[in-house]
Amino acid sequence: MKSWRLVFTGVGGQGNLLASRLLGEAALSAGIPAVVSEIHGMAQRGGIVESAVLLGGVTSPVVSNGEADVLIGFEPVETLRALNKCNINTLVITNTCPLPPFTAAIGQGVYPPLNDMLRFVKKKVKKVIALDGNALADKAGNPLSLNIVMLGALIGSKALTISAEDVKKTISTSTKQTFLESNLKAFDLGFRDSQKNGNQIDKVSLHVLEAGNIPGKN
Amino acid sequence: MHKLLTDSPGMETLLLGNEAIVRGALEAGISFATCYPGTPSSEISDQFFQISKETELYFEYSTNEKVALEVGAGAAVCGLRTMVIMKHVGLNVAADPLMTLAYVGIKGGMVIINADDPSLFSSQNEQDNRYYARLSGLPMLEPTNTQEMKDMTVAAFDLSEDLKLPVIFRTTTRLNHIRGAVRFGKLKPSQKKGTFQKDPFHFVTVPAVSRNLHKLLLEKYDLSLAMSEKSPLNRIIGKGSWGIVTNGVSFNYVNDAVSDLGIFERVSILCLGFSWPMPADLITRFLKQMEKVLVVEELEPIIENELKAIAQESGITIPVKGKGTGGLSRLFEYDPGMVRNAIIEYFGCDYKGHKIPDLSGIPELPARPPGLCPGCPHRATYYAVKEVYGPDAIHPTDIGCYTLGLLPPVSMADFVICMGSSVSSSCGFSQASDQKVVSFIGDSTFFHSGITGLINAVHNNHKFTLVILDNGTTAMTGHQPHPGVDTSHMGVDLTRISIEDVVRGCGVKDVHVARPFKIKKTIETVKATMEYDGLSVIISKEMCPLFAKNAGHFKKPRPFYVNHEKCKNHRDCINKLACPAMFLEENMVEIDRNLCIGCSVCAQICPENAILPLKK
Numbered sequence: 001m002k003s004w005r006l007v008f009t010g011v012g013g014q015g016n017l018l019a020s021r022l023l024g025e026a027a028l029s030a031g032i033p034a035v036v037s038e039i040h041g042m043a044q045r046g047g048i049v050e051s052a053v054l055l056g057g058v059t060s061p062v063v064s065n066g067e068a069d070v071l072i073g074f075e076p077v078e079t080l081r082a083l084n085k086c087n088i089n090t091l092v093i094t095n096t097c098p099l100p101p102f103t104a105a106i107g108q109g110v111y112p113p114l115n116d117m118l119r120f121v122k123k124k125v126k127k128v129i130a131l132d133g134n135a136l137a138d139k140a141g142n143p144l145s146l147n148i149v150m151l152g153a154l155i156g157s158k159a160l161t162i163s164a165e166d167v168k169k170t171i172s173t174s175t176k177q178t179f180l181e182s183n184l185k186a187f188d189l190g191f192r193d194s195q196k197n198g199n200q201i202d203k204v205s206l207h208v209l210e211a212g213n214i215p216g217k218n
Numbered sequence: 219m220h221k222l223l224t225d226s227p228g229m230e231t232l233l234l235g236n237e238a239i240v241r242g243a244l245e246a247g248i249s250f251a252t253c254y255p256g257t258p259s260s261e262i263s264d265q266f267f268q269i270s271k272e273t274e275l276y277f278e279y280s281t282n283e284k285v286a287l288e289v290g291a292g293a294a295v296c297g298l299r300t301m302v303i304m305k306h307v308g309l310n311v312a313a314d315p316l317m318t319l320a321y322v323g324i325k326g327g328m329v330i331i332n333a334d335d336p337s338l339f340s341s342q343n344e345q346d347n348r349y350y351a352r353l354s355g356l357p358m359l360e361p362t363n364t365q366e367m368k369d370m371t372v373a374a375f376d377l378s379e380d381l382k383l384p385v386i387f388r389t390t391t392r393l394n395h396i397r398g399a400v401r402f403g404k405l406k407p408s409q410k411k412g413t414f415q416k417d418p419f420h421f422v423t424v425p426a427v428s429r430n431l432h433k434l435l436l437e438k439y440d441l442s443l444a445m446s447e448k449s450p451l452n453r454i455i456g457k458g459s460w461g462i463v464t465n466g467v468s469f470n471y472v473n474d475a476v477s478d479l480g481i482f483e484r485v486s487i488l489c490l491g492f493s494w495p496m497p498a499d500l501i502t503r504f505l506k507q508m509e510k511v512l513v514v515e516e517l518e519p520i521i522e523n524e525l526k527a528i529a530q531e532s533g534i535t536i537p538v539k540g541k542g543t544g545g546l547s548r549l550f551e552y553d554p555g556m557v558r559n560a561i562i563e564y565f566g567c568d569y570k571g572h573k574i575p576d577l578s579g580i581p582e583l584p585a586r587p588p589g590l591c592p593g594c595p596h597r598a599t600y601y602a603v604k605e606v607y608g609p610d611a612i613h614p615t616d617i618g619c620y621t622l623g624l625l626p627p628v629s630m631a632d633f634v635i636c637m638g639s640s641v642s643s644s645c646g647f648s649q650a651s652d653q654k655v656v657s658f659i660g661d662s663t664f665f666h667s668g669i670t671g672l673i674n675a676v677h678n679n680h681k682f683t684l685v686i687l688d689n690g691t692t693a694m695t696g697h698q699p700h701p702g703v704d705t706s707h708m709g710v711d712l713t714r715i716s717i718e719d720v721v722r723g724c725g726v727k728d729v730h731v732a733r734p735f736k737i738k739k740t741i742e743t744v745k746a747t748m749e750y751d752g753l754s755v756i757i758s759k760e761m762c763p764l765f766a767k768n769a770g771h772f773k774k775p776r777p778f779y780v781n782h783e784k785c786k787n788h789r790d791c792i793n794k795l796a797c798p799a800m801f802l803e804e805n806m807v808e809i810d811r812n813l814c815i816g817c818s819v820c821a822q823i824c825p826e827n828a829i830l831p832l833k834k
Contacts, residue, residue: 011586012588021232021397024232024397025232028230028231028232028399033399034232034397034398034399035363035364035396035397035398036232036396036397036398037392037395037396037397038234038395038396038397039339039391039395046586046588046589046591046798047586047587047588047589048586058474059363059398059470059473059474060470060471060473060474060553060554061392061393061396061467061470062392062471062551062552062553062554063553063554064553064554064555064556065555065574066555066571066572066574067554067555067572077583077584077586078586080580080581080583081583083575083577083580084577086575087572087573087574087575088572088573088574088575089572089573100584100801101584101585101586101587102589102796102798102800102801103584103585103586103587104584104801104802105792105800105801105802106627106792106793106796107802108584108585108626109582109583109584109585110582110584111584112581112582112583116581117581120579120580120581124575124576124577125575
């Protein structure tokens with residue numbers, strides 16, 4: 001069986017642990033062995049949250065540097081920070097909407113221009129899918145559904161052999177019923193946007209990049 | 219019904235490692251569980267807390283780990299199957315009862331869950347608690363994945379009853395926090411009550427009794443060694459002559475590396491699941507069939523050194539190596555690439571790895587350290603204390619969210635070594651120096667191990683100020699209750715203990731209760747302690763906003779905004795409070811209305827009164 005090593009990275013509160021858990025559950029229900037690895041503790045304190053999903057029989061709950069098949073970044077700076085997990089064949093799926101850390105606000109660091117970051121990523125790996133996940137989550141009717149948008153983008157990229165139906169079924173059984181409608185919509189929006197971008201693997205279309213809502217732009 | 223109570227043997231589901239342990243305990247017919255919460259073990263106790271409301275299971279969050287183990291000892295001696303849950307440093311707190319409970323033993327199976335934290339994801343050290351098995355003489359089991367976390371928990375209860383000894387079940391953070399498939403077995407009903415049979419010449423450890431008990435413990439060691447030799451938990455995979463000996467999570471790294479390298483035919487892997495006592499005969503037989511052996515174990519070279527001793531006794535001279543091979547270190551956790559490199563280096567095999575992009579020239583990225591949440595009352599308390607005492611006072615601190623006060627611009631954490639050390643070390647700091655001392659401790663930590671230090675401070679006439687940050691919950695580990703919490707909304711009826719009464723009961727004369735969101739008044743209170751010649755305690759009381767939100771106690775927040783006509787850009791707000799709801803836009807401070815919870819602290823300290831509540 002083919003195996004995959006996926007890394008999810010983002011900021012506490014963006015729901016990346018739920019996204020990785022849903023992927024693991026969907027994989028298991030599709031008959032693909034899955035291990036999901038999380039680190040708890042600081043998740044709600046605004047720090048970096050990283051999780052890993054290992055599919056198809058790999059059991060090591062850590063992805064070493066250079067060994068991710070897919071990197072899913074919920075925040076552009078965090079995508080860059082986790083780039084050491086990638087090799088030249090890694091698929092990078094990144095949200096383009098910045099969430100500047102507090103250190104940037106108090107002058108202990110500078111939030112780099114979004115386009116510089118995305119161009120850098122694009123130069124380093126073969127395939128990049130960049131989407132404004134927050135805008136799509138808003139469109140789905142729930143700003144907290146960014147994680148489901150990103151999950152939709154992952155499935156839409158066709159990098160895995162898990163179908164949209166399997167994931168949607170898992171979303172229906174494993175997320176709060178009050179958010180079900182917006183979550184399913186968020187999934188579809190991410191799925192479709194990813195395919196749109198996926199057709200342009202050689203050049204990340206700049207209109208997508210620049211449409212990003214950039215608070216604290218510099 | 220709680221998902222772990224599903225009575226459908228054969229069902230396969232994705233469980234967190236910590237949930238798998240709970241399921242294993244339920245399949246073993248557990249009756250009694252105690253803990254003090256600590257990452258990465260906390261979810262185990264949180265699941266038991268929920269389950270205890272639906273079943274006959276007795277569960278408690280005990281005051282600390284020593285108490286948890288002693289409470290558990292009483293239950294296990296009465297014949298109940300008991301689990302006691304803690305993180306690795308918690309076992310230091312419980313080490314005193316552990317050592318002698320090993321002498322007297324138990325009747326009902328007792329499993330001590332010990333969660334080590336290699337890489338210090340959320341701990342003050344990364345000590346290797348496999349030493350505790352050796353120190354106490356208790357058997358140790360170490361699982362490698364979620365299925366084993368469940369199955370070995372069942373095995374641990376059986377083993378414990380067979381030997382009449384507590385069994386230490388050692389996990390590491392990566393195992394506690396993985397999710398993997400677990401196939402359920404059958405649930406076993408728990409026994410509601412046990413009975414205690416008096417036997418003072420066994421249970422009362424006066425020297426004359428303990429001399430016999432030590433002998434008994436050594437006899438049990440021989441028994442458990444014989445069991446370890448035959449245990450299916452110690453398994454050999456493969457038939458090759460390149461030996462790899464491993465344990466716990468590292469087994470996965472070895473397995474994946476062997477698969478990546480395509481060397482299944484060449485290697486034999488010995489995985490030690492029943493890792494203490496070490497099965498010396500099994501290891502001798504294994505070593506005899508190998509050309510050379512690599513030991514892959516995180517942290518201390520324990521297996522490695524014992525293997526070398528076993529080899530020496532049998533006159534086996536093959537090379538045995540571990541630490542120092544291909545980056546295998548005593549520091550931090552391992553990863554699959556590191557283990558693969560060690561195997562490549564040690565055995566000499568070919569591997570064409572991935573092509574890694576050159577990341578030089580990567581834009582400089584701003585750091586994203588975790589910080590106190592928007593509206594965290596600790597921030598307000600820190601502000602008030604700094605306004606009065608300035609930057610030079612010594613701030614011994616303690617273990618909890620407030621340790622994040624370490625980071626600038628708050629920078630109000632100067633010394634912490636363990637739970638409770640804030641209070642006792644303040645006695646030393648204030649006696650040994652002429653500097654002012656204001657120390658900080660959380661409410662749960664105060665109950666855990668702050669009280670004895672406080673009594674010491676009163677009795678020995680120490681002069682400092684202790685601030686008890688009372689946010690009404692054990693926040694850092696996931697909002698567990700503690701003795702000072704009103705638990706009525708949690709579906710349990712426990713007796714609440716007032717921190718103020720405890721402090722006064724310890725003999726402290728200068729006691730204040732502050733509401734930190736009332737900044738001016740809090741500053742006045744802090745000033746009073748500076749003027750007081752003696753020991754002062756301030757109980758700074760305000761609920762953790764995250765907890766209040768989760769518990770449904772939250773009033774709809776009324777966020778604040780910066781009025782730019784009034785703002786003169788002093789930036790006291792952002793520079794002194796460092797609230798993550800604030801950011802700069804076009805060089806002016808703005809407040810993110812989605813993050814602001816309306817604590818109003820920034821509005822109270824703004825010299826221009828430029829921060830105002832948003833109109834409804």
